[in-house]
Amino acid sequence: MTEIYEAIKRSAARIKEAIAFDDTGYSENINSTGDTQLKLDIKSDLIIEEEFAKVACIKEIVSEEKEGKTPLHGDGIYSIGYDPLDGSSLIDVNLSVGSIFGIYEGGFAGKNLKAAVYVVYGPRVELVIAHENVTLYRLNQKGEFVLIKEIKLGAKGKLNAPGATQMGWEPRHKALIDAIFADGYRLRYSGGMVPDLHQILLKGGGLFSYPATSDVPKGKLRMIFEVFPFAFVYEKAGGAAIDGKMRLLDLTPSHPHDTTPCFFGSQTEIERVKQCYAK
């Protein structure tokens, strides 16, 4: 697993440079989700694939930017699902974006996730590794990721990150979000999953939601590349992650790009979601 973490660190340092200085324009390509790819999406994906190709324990990879799986090493044991540059459309307004990695053994089901890693490209570049626990690293002037601290979620937080188009929310979802704000929670939502979830983790807790809506009845966020890795991070940090009823890591996608409604948060907030969606 260490070799995988080192490949991710090398990729992060290269992607940081690309974000800072490369062209942020659109390519001619459309990805499997139907998004027009930024040149940076393609470059970030190529960087990660190049670095993972050097790691013998990786059997296959699947990227949000590609339709299917890419085999790497026949004797490898790990399958990696990743989103190379999540929220990349925020780069041209200079907001933080991220890379997300799920490290699976035995296929891309939530139950097979063995570790999760994400990188935040913000005012500073930070990297979080979730294995037995959740640990924060920061890129220093020498290009090294140095250990900062372990991350733990409080039982109850203060931040609320309500995703998706509000006019598409179910009435019970709108009532839940309104009630949480009525309890004094602060709105923290940038439209970038990585910085939004990172902020809740570092600020002690709260709720991030991307529910089923009338326009995306199965949610927008992808199970393998986005949802499962962050569900793993939140659970290892002492929080919880559900689809409204079920634990997210108990789900199995039928297609690599399957999406699901998702709620990540401290235990108290997730209990409120369960009560809301039990009705």
Ligand code: P6P
């Ligand atoms: P909305 C970015 O495009 C992304 O995939 C996630 O990073 C983010 O959480 C979500 O979409 C934002 O979606 O519909 O709230 O703008």
